[in-house]
Amino acid sequence: MDIPKIDLPRIVVIGCGFAGLNFCKKINSQQYQVVLLDKNNYHTFQPLMYQVASSGLEADSIVYPIRKVFTGKKHFHFRMTEVQYIDPSIKTVHTSIGDLPYDYLVMATGAANNFFGMDNMEKHAFPMKSLVEALDLRSIILQNFEQALNTESVKERESLMNFVIVGAGATGVELAGALAELKKYILPKDYPDLDIRKMQIHVIEATDKVLGNMSENAAQKSEKFLKKMGVNVWLNTRVADYDGEIVTTDKENLHTRTLIWTAGVKGNVVNGLDASAVQRNRVEVNEQYEVKGHQAIFALGDVARMRLENYPEGHPMLASVAGQQGTHLAKNLNRLAKGQNMLPFKYKDKGTMATIGRNLAVVDMGKIKFAGLFAWFAWMFVHLMLLVDFRSRLVVFVNWAWSYLRYDKGTRLIVRRVERKKPAKKKVLQVAALEEE
């Protein structure tokens, strides 16, 4: 890879989520050369992704061009590429566009979907961890209703209008609420030829409450909100299989053409680390973010597990943890360059919030817990302020205000048709003469 060699130590950062973004913003580029690698040319504001999937916001409102963030930053280089593996013995990252030596490596690769070995699930479920997945989900939801108009089978029509969300964390709950709003305000107007009352929204959760990482108050309130909006909440229910048509659980089986998977993530661990460094799909790091058994390799955010006394299983996989860690490691390396010692990380929990629907949200801020209209406004305000620039804020504000006042959504567009995976087939031997292209 054609990066100039200069007289500063080179830090290679893999991934531009919240950890990588904040790290690159705060690292002193008078002291280090920084090379940021990401497979996309944009940073994704994941907390609002469910609004892209449910026709509330367009992609450009929640993703942000990486090159724009770092305009004018000295000794900074961005390359759009996929990392294949790293070789710590020669301190080199191998990528799809060539090799890149590093002095320090920062692994901020985030998390990927975890289907816990259920191959069928992986094949047929719709996940929502990336922007493209969110856009595909939006298309498939709308395609379902277009298709429901054209089927004469009642069973098929209901299966198309049934939505099963597995996982009642923030993503699952927020998406279920957004679908319930589509059902209530938008779809009956859009599809007068369909009986939208037949549309069903299910949320399946293996534990005994929704929003498991929030307070008991938030869990109860949000479950109440969901039920009020007509969402079927299945607690203590385990999903066993999904063949594209039937969800098998340890309770009832559900018919649906659309299962949305929000039930599991795993650290996106880069190949090439020592086996002992990786446990249960995350990378073990010490209080300085140093990867176990390696030197000059750091890991941050979702991919890293820093076991502390008050976080024996590591920090929760949250944007706020990742962001704070990115900032903190950058400051530590800036200190290191000046010969100062590195400081241990201490997570500041500024609170957690989730929105379920119009005027319905839950907020935990330390001992202060509230829910309802005021929580909803707080949620909107905080998320608007967290967006990267003024333009996005204004565009999102216009869209939200429009939706609120007009009971409408702006972007229910099927931009690219999504094809469902085909049912299992027998092996065939095919002899094909490929045409001259």
Added chain:
Amino acid sequence: MDIPKIDLPRIVVIGCGFAGLNFCKKINSQQYQVVLLDKNNYHTFQPLMYQVASSGLEADSIVYPIRKVFTGKKHFHFRMTEVQYIDPSIKTVHTSIGDLPYDYLVMATGAANNFFGMDNMEKHAFPMKSLVEALDLRSIILQNFEQALNTESVKERESLMNFVIVGAGATGVELAGALAELKKYILPKDYPDLDIRKMQIHVIEATDKVLGNMSENAAQKSEKFLKKMGVNVWLNTRVADYDGEIVTTDKENLHTRTLIWTAGVKGNVVNGLDASAVQRNRVEVNEQYEVKGHQAIFALGDVARMRLENYPEGHPMLASVAGQQGTHLAKNLNRLAKGQNMLPFKYKDKGTMATIGRNLAVVDMGKIKFAGLFAWFAWMFVHLMLLVDFRSRLVVFVNWAWSYLRYDKGTRLIVRRVERKKPAKKKVLQVAALEEE
């Protein structure tokens, strides 16, 4: 297709461009049942498509969900489907989701790219007639620069940074201007590792002027504006071939990985019409829009050619013509239902305008012709007002104001990687054992 049969004559409308949209808005649905068919679930505001391609606007600003436009309209049905052919002998439309009988058929199918039989061109050029093509073009432009960073060949790098636009109509000229603005204001900041001065923008035009359908004044001014912005304008130049790397013309040959085709369109004629009705890729219609040799079939907009004394070759293929024809035919059919006679169509030319860049546009309004800053504001105001709803107007206004004040663009995102077509291959015989999926 499952459309209720009621006691009103059924009009089937194919296509929801400006003609189909206006027709469906104005047709009296107390007098007719209307079934609108389109392969997308949105209407596209084509005049601003070049801004999607050049990272100025996001898709949702210029496309509009069809179902939303017709919320609450009686006896109106929309189906997202592709029309395969029509059978006038049994008054039936055959589509990918079944057959549909009609009493009246309105063909508002618009225009498609015309490569004039140049197969190589069709294979390697990037057209810009649909939203997906515009989004692909945006991706490929940005991918080029990412790729230019990773090549050591100077020739390859320059080829990636060369953009050749064929056709100097409004689309070609506006896109060339937008690329010149990217070159001037955005790309040097985004790609400090590249020498953006090497980027070249060429516009190739077979006739002796740009904006051939506008006044001599507009043609001269816009050519001057383009040159001022560093665009290479090639007049009286014919393109012969393009193999994905070299554009062959009757003057010089140009190296480019990106040829954008805006030089030709043809009517999107539906299969099944009498051969005599189709001439030079458009459908011949009389002053009542009736297709030659057919009964109860009308054609509107780009696909139709209505030869009148002052338009011996038919009207120009413009959004304003299509829109006026849609409105007018609807009014005529409303009159017919009341037993009144149909009135002939008369095109009201309200003027033509094109924007080349910041503060640079040209406007023709009858005898009034002007150019420059005031024309640019007029262009912006008119296009804002033409957008379908207040939300789109506000979002577009925010984006334009931001771009203007900050010399910036919002949406330079590579959302889906676009693969270039591969070079020609020899025939191969392949024996493949397909895995059990």
